[in-house]
Amino acid sequence: MSTNDDHHLDANAAGGALREIFSVDVTAAGTSCATCAHSFTFAEALLHAWAPGLVGRCPACGEVVFRLVRAPGRAWLDLRGTTCLDIRMPEGR
Amino acid sequence: MAGLVSRGFSGRRRTGDVKLPPGQYLTEDFPVLSSGPTPQVRTERWEFTITTETGAEHHWDWAALRALPAERFTTDLHCVTKWSKLGTTWEGVSLDTLFAGVETTAGYALAHSYGGYTTNLPLEDLLGGKAWIAFGYGGKDLAAEHGGPARLLVPHLYLWKSAKWVRGIRLMNADTPGFWEGVGYHNYGDPWREQRYWSD
Ligand SMILES: [Zn+2]
Numbered sequence: 001m002s003t004n005d006d007h008h009l010d011a012n013a014a015g016g017a018l019r020e021i022f023s024v025d026v027t028a029a030g031t032s033c034a035t036c037a038h039s040f041t042f043a044e045a046l047l048h049a050w051a052p053g054l055v056g057r058c059p060a061c062g063e064v065v066f067r068l069v070r071a072p073g074r075a076w077l078d079l080r081g082t083t084c085l086d087i088r089m090p091e092g093r
Numbered sequence: 094m095a096g097l098v099s100r101g102f103s104g105r106r107r108t109g110d111v112k113l114p115p116g117q118y119l120t121e122d123f124p125v126l127s128s129g130p131t132p133q134v135r136t137e138r139w140e141f142t143i144t145t146e147t148g149a150e151h152h153w154d155w156a157a158l159r160a161l162p163a164e165r166f167t168t169d170l171h172c173v174t175k176w177s178k179l180g181t182t183w184e185g186v187s188l189d190t191l192f193a194g195v196e197t198t199a200g201y202a203l204a205h206s207y208g209g210y211t212t213n214l215p216l217e218d219l220l221g222g223k224a225w226i227a228f229g230y231g232g233k234d235l236a237a238e239h240g241g242p243a244r245l246l247v248p249h250l251y252l253w254k255s256a257k258w259v260r261g262i263r264l265m266n267a268d269t270p271g272f273w274e275g276v277g278y279h280n281y282g283d284p285w286r287e288q289r290y291w292s293d
Contacts, residue, residue: 048128052173052253052273055128062130063209069277071290076277 021087030086035063042085113177114284120176125238128272132207132258136242141226142261143191146199153191158226158243161186166225168248171284183246184229188219191226199264203271204245207258212271213280214247214254216264223249226259251282251289 027043038060045056045065053069058081065081079085113119136155143151153161163186170178202216218224227246228235235241240257247254253273274280279288287293 051126051128052278053128053276057129064129067272067276069273069290071277074277074290076291078276 020089024087024089026085026087028088030084031065031082032084032086033058033061033063033065034081034083036061037083039086111179114171115287116289117171117175117177117284120178123178123181123239124172124174124176126172126174126252127238127257128210129208131237133237134207134242134258139242141191141243141259143195144261144263145195145197146264146266149196151191151195155242158186158228161190163229164225165229168246170248170252173251173253173278173282173284173289177284182231183225183227185225185227185243185246187222188224188226189222192220195264197264199266201265201268203263203265203269204254204256204259205261205263206256207260210256210258210272212245212254212256213269213274214250215268215281218247218250219262223247249283251279251284253278254282 027041029042030039031042031045032039036058038058040059042056044059046059046062048055048057053067053076055064056066056068057063058065063081065079067076067078069076111119139155141153141158145151163184165182165184167180167182170181197216199216201213202219203211203213205211224245224247226243228241228243230236230239230241235244237258240255240259243259245254245256245259245262268280270280277290279290279293282288
């Protein structure tokens with residue numbers, strides 16, 4: 001019974017938390033750039049929308065902080081340029 | 094009036110009977126797509142590097158590139174955002190020429206650009222007369238908005254593979270997804286098989 005995996009949960013267990021997070025307005029979230037550590041509001045990212053996807057760049061250093069690709073019935077969100085999103089949650093949950 | 098001239102007589106293709114890849118529509122203009130600010134790269138400072146899987150580097154500055162035999166060619170462009178532009182005329186150096194002195198057994202390439210863009214493709218798609226470092230478009234110097242002073246051009250794949258403002262090509266034994274391939278876009282991107290997204 002004792003394996004190195006004992007402390008892992010199936011990621012489905014995070015489903016409720018993720019649904020709640022993505023139901024809030026992420027554009028209001030505090031955003032930390034992985035390249036220069038600058039903190040800004042997500043909506044302040046410099047958006048390049050005339051591309052195969054949406055590209056958000058850090059307003060301080062210009063590096064990519066997010067990429068969003070939308071296809072019929074599907075979306076991909078790459079946040080590797082962001083170290084942390086500071087999300088204000090609705091009270092009462 | 095071009096539409097009234099027979100194809101066989103003029104050599105021009107009429108829009109009505111052109112075969113486009115699935116899901117594409119024809120456009121006459123040249124839309125500018127970009128994932129960031131347009132780098133302003135002066136030719137005096139331009140450099141292109143091929144780095145092999147062993148770390149060996151092959152460099153060309155602008156004068157060295159332009160001293161190589163150039164080709165003029167006409168090709169069709171297919172963008173994953175669904176526009177196709179036919180019969181575009183280019184000038185550039187074939188990658189076969191640039192790779193002539195490069196020793197490699199790598200299977201994969203990652204093109205990288207001024208401004209940080211990357212795109213991956215099999216090395217064999219860069220060879221055999223299928224890819225160029227292009228610096229002329231429509232008889233003029235390639236404009237910065239279209240990737241000038243020089244861009245990669247691999248027209249048999251969707252246009253996102255044709256890295257604008259190309260700065261170098263890194264050869265690798267293992268494939269590595271590039272800027273769009275890492276976030277939903279197809280790893281190979283053949284327009285005739287409509288390989289737009291990961292599962293296509
Ligand atoms: Zn930054």
